[in-house]
Amino acid sequence: MTHTIRNKARLLGRVRRLKGQIEAIERALETEVPCGEILNLTASVRGAVTGLTAELLEDHIREHVSNPDKDEDPARAQGAADLISVIRTYLK
Numbered sequence: 001m002t003h004t005i006r007n008k009a010r011l012l013g014r015v016r017r018l019k020g021q022i023e024a025i026e027r028a029l030e031t032e033v034p035c036g037e038i039l040n041l042t043a044s045v046r047g048a049v050t051g052l053t054a055e056l057l058e059d060h061i062r063e064h065v066s067n068p069d070k071d072e073d074p075a076r077a078q079g080a081a082d083l084i085s086v087i088r089t090y091l092k
Helices: 008-030 035-065 074-090
Strands: none
Touching: 008 035, 035 074
16 A cells, blocks of 8 residues: 555545635635735645645655665665655745
């Protein structure tokens, strides 16, 4: 079972929240909300997409490259842990 199937409910929840945020931007544009509010809404979407991307990347590394919690090769486990840490930091 792949990580996207195993974590399907959680991932779909994130996507549905993103969908709601996009719809909020659409409503704001239709009702001519001030641009500052629209910029805040778009920043929220960007953050949500970044969070989803980070989660997918981390799960992909753990599933298809190396799971640092289970890998018997200490060097590979450390490399995977370092990569996950960098992704978390970079996508903050």
